[in-house]
Amino acid sequence: MIAEFQIPTKIISGSGSTAKLGGELRLLGATNVLLVADPAMETIGLQDKVVKLIEAENIKVTVFNEIEPDPTVQVVQRASEVQKTVKADVLVALGGGSAIDTAKAISVLATHPGKIQDYAAGVGSALVNPLLPLVAIPTTAGTGSEATSMMVVIDMETKTKFAVRGADVYPNVAILDPDPFFNLPPFVIAYTGLDALTHAIETYTSNKATEITDAFALRAISLIGQYLPALVADPGNLEAADKMLFAANLAGTAFDRGKLHLVHGMSHALGGYFRIAHGIANGTLLPFVMQYTLIGKLEKYRNVAIAMGKNVNGMDLYEAAQQAVVAVKELNANVRIPSGIGELGVADDEALLEALANKTVATGLVNNTPRKASIKDLVGIFRSAL
Numbered sequence: 001m002i003a004e005f006q007i008p009t010k011i012i013s014g015s016g017s018t019a020k021l022g023g024e025l026r027l028l029g030a031t032n033v034l035l036v037a038d039p040a041m042e043t044i045g046l047q048d049k050v051v052k053l054i055e056a057e058n059i060k061v062t063v064f065n066e067i068e069p070d071p072t073v074q075v076v077q078r079a080s081e082v083q084k085t086v087k088a089d090v091l092v093a094l095g096g097g098s099a100i101d102t103a104k105a106i107s108v109l110a111t112h113p114g115k116i117q118d119y120a121a122g123v124g125s126a127l128v129n130p131l132l133p134l135v136a137i138p139t140t141a142g143t144g145s146e147a148t149s150m151m152v153v154i155d156m157e158t159k160t161k162f163a164v165r166g167a168d169v170y171p172n173v174a175i176l177d178p179d180p181f182f183n184l185p186p187f188v189i190a191y192t193g194l195d196a197l198t199h200a201i202e203t204y205t206s207n208k209a210t211e212i213t214d215a216f217a218l219r220a221i222s223l224i225g226q227y228l229p230a231l232v233a234d235p236g237n238l239e240a241a242d243k244m245l246f247a248a249n250l251a252g253t254a255f256d257r258g259k260l261h262l263v264h265g266m267s268h269a270l271g272g273y274f275r276i277a278h279g280i281a282n283g284t285l286l287p288f289v290m291q292y293t294l295i296g297k298l299e300k301y302r303n304v305a306i307a308m309g310k311n312v313n314g315m316d317l318y319e320a321a322q323q324a325v326v327a328v329k330e331l332n333a334n335v336r337i338p339s340g341i342g343e344l345g346v347a348d349d350e351a352l353l354e355a356l357a358n359k360t361v362a363t364g365l366v367n368n369t370p371r372k373a374s375i376k377d378l379v380g381i382f383r384s385a386l
């Protein structure tokens, strides 16, 4: 298998690192910035703080903060019109994956004609022009969008989530500052953290994994197993926030190259039908997909169990691998992730489950799974997860 790996994004980390933003914008030649911020950032005063950091460099700044969880094509269109009106030359994203993905979509439409859905991966046109520079400041430890060459947008008309990819989509700079985390509700920390864990476990067990993505993914699994419960228990735990930001970044770096498989395929299908937070859908589905795919990667699942703190001494390979499923179920219970998708409103309806299975196949992610899955198998996994 031919594989490529590079990290084009400069990473600045540590408590207080947001203060480096102005200098980085200068290095990027910014004169006119569009700050794409989650609306919660205004409430907690972080939006203002970042605006002041930008203005202190004598750089003009406009704020767009009509961000919704899971960016829709409509929000992307509105945001893009703002960028075109103010003629911003650099973008700063402040928030979770939705803010960062919206900023990425704005940067695509700044240099490409048409609508964002025209560039849907696999079916639309390729990105051929250089994009606007982007500085990403993630305020959740989940999507790892600051580390990836893709964005996910939802088209509510067709009930479809689609990705847009391109080599120039990687942010130029990612600032991993744990300071704002004390403001996050524990349940947001829980489900965004489960998104990162899903990235890491899926990539580690994917058919496209390499030695390099394995190293990043396994370290992310270990950090999440160790620090996610501590951060959920106390969002003000700076060490745990710092480690979780690294974990999400490592997992994002890994999955961008090593590829996701069934959990994201299934959760993207679910997300088209039900407005469920991405991380909740992933975290809920994760142990069921692990159970199904276990026999395809026994040794790797054993390593996942060990990375998550399970003692597998004296167990045979299958038993040890099974401990990975146990570890994820225990983590889910500890941080209050639902134990089944029935709790998310999914009914045991054959037509619905088949439609979800077909949507899962359409994501293309099933090709990366360590155990092949037919439509019937996928319906079975959805049903087992009810």
Ligand SMILES: [Fe+2]
Pocket: 143, 195, 199, 264, 278, 282
């Ligand atoms: Fe994800």
